[in-house]
Amino acid sequence: MKKRKLLALTLAVSITAATLLSGCGSSSSGGENGQVVVYNWGEYIDPEAIAMFEEETGIEVIYDEFETNEMMYPKVEAGATQYDVVCPSDYMIQKMIDNDLLMQLDFSKLPNATEHIGEQYWEQSRQFDTDNMYSVPYCWGTVGILYNKTMVDEPVTSWSILWDEKYKDNILMQDSVRDAFMVALKLNGNSMNTTNEAELEAAKEALIEQKPLVQAYVIDQVRDKMIGGEAAIGVIYSGEAIYTQRENPDLEYVIPEEGTNIWIDSWVIPKNAQNAENAHKFIDFMCRPDIALMNFEYITYSTPNVTAQSMIEDDDIRNSSIAFPDLSQYTNLETYSYLGEEGDALYNALWKEVKSY
Amino acid sequence: MNKKKLLATPYLFWSVMFIIIPLCMIFYYGFTDKTGAFTLENITAIASAEHFKALWLSILLSLISTVICLLLAYPLAMILANMNVNQNSFIVVIFILPMWMNFLLRTLAWQTLLEKTGVINNILSFLHLPTLNIINTPYAIVLGMVYNFLPFMVLPLYNALVKIDKNVINAAKDLGANPVQTFTKITFPLSLPGVISGITMVFVPALTTFVISTLLGGSKVLLIGNVIEQEFTQTGNWYLGSGLSIVLMIFIIISMILSAIFDKDREGALL
The missing domain is CATH 3.40.190.10 (Periplasmic binding protein-like II)
Incomplete structure (x- = not known):
């Protein structure tokens, strides 16, 4: 028994190590x-x-x-x-x-x-x-809302639809800190590059308030879930819109009126x-x-x-x-800028609070 | 003696390279800050609300999973142990078979099964039964943990049960013990080493997982494993990630010490 256990243990250790190794396997190229x-x-x-x-x-x-x-x-x-x-x-x-x-x-x-x-x-x-x-x-591209016309029967014009109780468990948010905060900051009428703590705190509160309505925080999976009719509304990059529409004609992409990220x-x-x-x-x-x-x-x-x-x-x-x-018709598009180490740390800390809430 | 030492060098090299050095690195990062100065901040960070909540949730979910695994695995292991060799090796193979597939793939399959428009719900709604909405909740995570770690519970239990001398059980029956008494007084105590190692084998990976919670929890449920993973892969704060890993290691060591105490005069202890 003891021997077998030792064997099992070494095996387990070696498997873990092997996975670790293969994880950084593609490292050498001189x-x-x-x-x-x-x-x-x-x-x-x-x-x-x-x-x-x-x-x-x-x-x-x-x-x-x-x-x-x-x-x-x-x-x-x-x-x-x-x-x-x-x-x-x-x-x-x-x-x-x-x-x-x-x-x-x-x-x-x-x-x-x-x-x-x-x-x-x-x-x-x-x-x-x-x-x-x-x-x-x-x-x-831009970041916008992709929605399923069969599940949403009102005109989608604003980020606020992502806070609508009606769509509980039917909303997909982006699982990346800047994109998630962009949505909340724009909803509140702030810049997506703000480092103002009060504005960020308000955005965090909004995201926490939204969390019970969110089905999942995903990245590339938004596409497949929207095509499959798994959710009604998702935050998505414009580049995915044409592809998803091709796969599922019920889907529609909009750039919300509060502005978005370009x-x-x-x-x-x-x-x-x-x-x-x-x-x-x-x-x-x-x-x-x-x-x-x-x-x-x-x-x-x-x-x-x-x-x-x-x-x-x-x-x-x-x-x-x-x-x-035609970008001239949108006046409130913004590009992300690097916020410095402190800005990054602030965003990350607040995002962690949202995720653990 | 010299020969033996020579034979041991590959293992020595292995453990230094892949166990000792990485551990030292974790301790180095865990106890320093960006400037390289000594600090305990990364360790005490566990007390912050987000981290503590993640840790507490991890402990809770892995405890629940461990108990469910034990309850499911024990009867199965007993059935297996009572079968003759041919039959049970077949069942063991069937049981182990899914483990030959990649762990990620199996978890991803559960995601597809449990989704709102997934396979299970399609069947349920076809039968006009209420649908199952557990995807992206802690329940789905527990399900994923139980599914993935159940074999780790079955095998040690089976090993322990199959070794019990049938004569001991027969003797208990001869002396007038009913089946319940035989189980509580003979079978269960004798299988305790298997129970303990099964619990450790399930609890430890469940406590540290981050894949199951990401895939089946929709990233809505943050476990301590996710926090640590994100510190390394996204935030790039290796210091905090290492510090929290050390805290997690302490919890694992505690769980191992507990099992060693329960198991002190038997051979199943892992430490």
């Missing part, structure tokens, strides 16, 4: 060796585009995914895996620039980026990358990248109009590649107000 290590959002690229890149350049792509900016940052900062190309959002890029984690891009190696990315997106990028030195826009996800190269040369090739390849179009059609997130946009065959989609909204 020198410019025909590889490029890419760290992107989940389901954020057409796998075919990666295959084409590998075939055309002979560079092997090692591909890894993350679910939120907050999960991505510690891994890049710790440097255990040396990524060559990462795709964070606006405020996170600002944080990475501030903390000296990013490499200046060599735009002479990125002809497609300079040629095909629309000027307004470079302009927008300057909010977090002042001189357009570190990032190349990949996708952009975001850009951009390619960046971390300072400790081992294959900077290949990373530039990868980014430039993704900016090629045919590839950008392929990616757009696969992931349905708005592309800043204006050449690719003009190549979209379906008129409805090319002129879609969801994928390519």
Whole structure:
């Protein structure tokens, strides 16, 4: 018995260790060796585009995914895996620039980026990358409400519907701190970049008040749950809207009247990248109009590649107000900015209070 | 003697690399702050309302799960132990079979089963029965814990029960003990080592889980495992994460000491 127990114990320990090991298995890659290590959002690229890149350049792509900016940052900062190309959002890029984690891009190696990315997106990028030195826009969009027309029969115009008792257990919220607070702050008429403690406290109270009505806090799962009719209302990124509508025509996307977040996800190269040369090739390849179009059609997130946009065959989609909204009609869109270490800590502490409530 | 030592080096290397060093790192981070100065703040942080609530909820849910596991597993283990070898190895295999599948996958399957528009509710509403709304509640988490950790309870119980000498039980019956007396005076006390190790094997992973609560609790129920996980993966505060891990370790050690006390003159103790 004793022996068996010992065996079982060692087995258990070794299994745990093995899982731990495999968790950080993809860590080594030295020198410019025909590889490029890419760290992107989940389901954020057409796998075919990666295959084409590998075939055309002979560079092997090692591909890894993350679910939120907050999960991505510690891994890049710790440097255990040396990524060559990462795709964070606006405020996170600002944080990475501030903390000296990013490499200046060599735009002479990125002809497609300079040629095909629309000027307004470079302009927008300057909010977090002042001189357009570190990032190349990949996708952009807004955050809004996706609702199921068969379950909601009133016009949806405001974030306040997420606080409506009628939809108890039918509401999906984003399980990421900035997006959750954005909704509450906008509802209260505040800026989503506030660090004013009273405003944040009020937002926290609102989120706590909302919690009993929320079915679940999810991220990528919002899409599948909404398609499956699991919930009536969900907070979602605009890029998912076209895809979900295609799968379930009952779904409708709106940008609430209080305003919302407008975001850009951009390619960046971390300072400790081992294959900077290949990373530039990868980014430039993704900016090629045919590839950008392929990616757009696969992931349905708005592309800043204006050449690719003009190549979209379906008129409805090319002129879609969801994928390519006329931004001039919205006056209260905001981009997240990095709030500094103290701001981050404040948001995280309040979010923890909401989650544990 | 030398040869033996040589043979032990891989294990020594293993335990230093993957047990001692990581433990030391946790203790280092747990007792320091961002500047590297010594602090107890990460440990005392457990007293804050959010952390304490998460810890309390974790203890409560894992205790409930452990009790349910014990109640479910004991009769099964008794049935298994009384069967002949051929039959019971078949049933044991059936029981272990789901464990060959990935733990995450099995938990995710429960999510699909329990959803509002999930398989179970579709069947129930087809039969015009009231639907089951436990997804994203603590009940679903307990269900997930019981489902995932039940085999850890069955196996030690079975091991303990199968070793009981049938003659002892027969002797009790001969001496006039009824089935209830035989169970309370003979079978149960003799199976106690199995009970204790089963309880530890279920309670400890249930206390530390964060996957089950995320998947089946819809991230609405925050357990101490989730708090620690988020400190590492999202907030990036390794100091606080390590400090809370140390607190959790203390609770695990307490539970092991308790089992050792209950089990002091038997062989089943884990410590």
